[in-house]
Amino acid sequence: VANSLAAVQAGARQIECTINGLGERAGNCALEEVVMALRTRPQLYQITTGIKTEEIIRASRMVSEITGILVQPNKAIVGSNAFAHEAGIHQHGVLAERSTYEIMDPASVGLVSNKLVLGKHSGRHAFDARLKELGLEIGDEEMARAFERFKELCDKKKQVFDEDIEALVADEVHTFPEEYKLDVMTVTSALPGMPTAAIRLKHGDGTVQAAEIGVGSVDAVFRTLDAMVQVPHELEDYTVKSITGGTDAMAEVTVKLRDNGRLFTGRGAALDIIVASAKAYLQAINKLVDYGQHRGAAVNPKEAADLTV
Numbered sequence: 001v002a003n004s005l006a007a008v009q010a011g012a013r014q015i016e017c018t019i020n021g022l023g024e025r026a027g028n029c030a031l032e033e034v035v036m037a038l039r040t041r042p043q044l045y046q047i048t049t050g051i052k053t054e055e056i057i058r059a060s061r062m063v064s065e066i067t068g069i070l071v072q073p074n075k076a077i078v079g080s081n082a083f084a085h086e087a088g089i090h091q092h093g094v095l096a097e098r099s100t101y102e103i104m105d106p107a108s109v110g111l112v113s114n115k116l117v118l119g120k121h122s123g124r125h126a127f128d129a130r131l132k133e134l135g136l137e138i139g140d141e142e143m144a145r146a147f148e149r150f151k152e153l154c155d156k157k158k159q160v161f162d163e164d165i166e167a168l169v170a171d172e173v174h175t176f177p178e179e180y181k182l183d184v185m186t187v188t189s190a191l192p193g194m195p196t197a198a199i200r201l202k203h204g205d206g207t208v209q210a211a212e213i214g215v216g217s218v219d220a221v222f223r224t225l226d227a228m229v230q231v232p233h234e235l236e237d238y239t240v241k242s243i244t245g246g247t248d249a250m251a252e253v254t255v256k257l258r259d260n261g262r263l264f265t266g267r268g269a270a271l272d273i274i275v276a277s278a279k280a281y282l283q284a285i286n287k288l289v290d291y292g293q294h295r296g297a298a299v300n301p302k303e304a305a306d307l308t309v
Contacts, residue, residue, distance in 0.1 A: 001030060001033045001034055003029070004017075004034050005037055005038075005045070008038070009045065015034065016028045017030065017034060018030060018031060019032075020060055020063045020064060020069060020078075021069075022067065022069070030076070032078055033076055035049055035051050035056070036053065036056075039053060039108070053110075054109065054110040056077065056078065056109040056110055057078055057109050057110040058135060060078040061166070065267060068239070068256050068267070070241055078109070083106045083111060110135070124147055127146075127150055128143065130162075130165065131165070131169065134162060134165065136166065136169050142169070142172045145172045146168050146172045149171075150165065150168055156248065157248045157271070163243045163250075164244060164250050167243050168269065171267070171269040177286070179289045179290065180202070180208075180228070180282060180286060181201060181203075181282075182199070182202075182278060183200045183201055184200040184209075185197065185198070185199045185200075185274075185275070185278060186198045187220065187221060187274050194213045195214050195216050195217045195219070195220045196212070196214075196220055197211065197217070197220035197223070198210075198224070199211070199221070199224045199278070201225075201228055201229075210228045211224060217274050218238075218273075221278050221281070222235070225278070225285065229285050231259070231285065231292065232259060233259040233264075233288055234257065234259070235256075235257060236258040237256040238255055238256075238277075239253065239254045239255075240253050240273060241254075243269065250269055251270060251271070251273040252267065253276040253277045253280040254267050254280060255267070255277070255281045255283075256284065257284045257285065262291065264285075264291070265284060266280040266283030266284030266286075267279075268281075268283060
């Protein structure tokens, strides 16, 4: 970043950047840091870009959701803690004069500073209006499912944040056919004992069900899903993160499955980590099944290496 900014000062008018550190090679600078440095210090650099900085946060989150690579909370500008203030002196300073601790407005990168947005008494119209404020546009069917889950969430959580709403919407919007849908799931765990999962999936006009044990609750869920959806794959990665703070925070799980060089990513969000894990795993499996049914046969094996879906 420092080299790129120095190059701009020296006359360079094209620099190479990355979003979330992803690029053709390592070492390229972070787009959001360079762009916002130029915007925040116009007197120093006297350079403008055509980049819509209000889309920076959304672009970063979209890349994270697609790739399954998480952004560390303390990442400058796009990290979840970038505009967070916990210490009392910081909170007082920001309330008295925002520029004391924030050299840029959160809204300038697409972040809504007021995180608490809706509650259990909010109606469909307010929910729809909030989605538009967040720049989220979804169909009527997805909207109905997201609103239903939002009302359920309000009954369980003391506070509902923008991040919770974004996770709900992302969890309900699917751009691929769902061959299998989660219908009923019961998971037991005991000490001592054997973690067990019993799951029923909707498949076509009927259902399939199975029960398996595992070394842990999540492992039992994954083994049960594998028993019902018998497609070859290997678990490449499993990641859990908390969307907001507190014991009632929503969990967001990312699962990556590999099959013959192809990588399939699934994500799920729920108040229960086990439920979120099941959703993420099943989403990745559905992608794998869909790819095998409709596109897998048409891909040259040499071209399929490290393909991410």
